[in-house]
Amino acid sequence: MISAAGSCAADGGVAGPADEVIDLYNRRAADWDADRSRSLFERPWLDRFLIHVPPQGQVLDLGCGSGEPVARYLIEQGRTITGVDAAPGLVDLCIQRFPGHDWIIADMRGLDLGRSFDGLIAWHSVFHLDPEAQRGMFDVYARHLKPGGVLMFTSGTEEGAVIGEWRGEPLYHGSLSVSAYRAGLKAVGFEVLAQVENDPDCGGANVWLALRTGGRMGE
Template identity: 30%
Template structure:
């Protein structure tokens, strides 16, 4: 599924997603763990921030200056209402670039929507965006390949290169895995925390 199609699907479900997730604690234990690994807490990037809520709140509560991007304008409209102090940008992480470097990068349940061929280059890009000793936390599937599924009546694409390939990419790009968890077992959902060791 192309990012433009993904954006349209999320535009259509944005208000329902916001209602369901704005106060959720889903993923927060891993976000808290990632923040604990941070030696600096100055700059953060949230990739696929959605309408905001729990993750943005946690990042802001820890004193980071936050940049947040999402491909869905519908989601970002709500995010701007929920977090007027945050700098949001509508962007496709495949194409998006920056000269900024970050102490923390979060990509929670976002880059697994990208086409399979973009998994490796995007993870490599996120590694490059880290400051020395910066922390990356993201999710992916514990299965290799791509598929589509329906959620809230809309189609979404999912893809993964699996655990071994993700760990290899992190290592080859100077990032050391600090924690990996199959956090919804028996579902194929993986969360990982890595540190830029360069």
């Protein structure tokens, strides 16, 4: 199933570096898919995530890419996936591979699907947003997770932005500080279960695992 929502620029204004990432991944979806490792070195973290997702539970995958290998693994473990990506070329690959699941072309910034999930994963996706947009993602996480729902995402560790390179083209990455991620999660009612920096067993990823325990502080 496919649906569309949102626009490339979150605020409808002039596109910035994060919007250029969307264009890059859309134009070169086949190249990205070819380069994406299928070794599933992420499996230990995915299994930790799934401990908190009921059998046959509903998972929102933000920045789902081509669905390989993360969404595939979650599907094989019996979960139903709603995948969101702003690059139509990548969403097309998801539809071809997993037609029984819900694939949405949308910008994750300011996303509001009007429903909540048992789990939410944003694996190597949110770190393509600029720091200000990442601050807005805490509300996105909270509105899409049921109480007791589990969140897992990857991030940088220091606030700022860097422009890397992939296949000869610039590729933007942004980050908040570790303390800002912790504060942002706490403010919308998340308890951090685990946070590992530069995990050597997961390709050097900085991984967060958190449970939604309530609403915003003071609510």
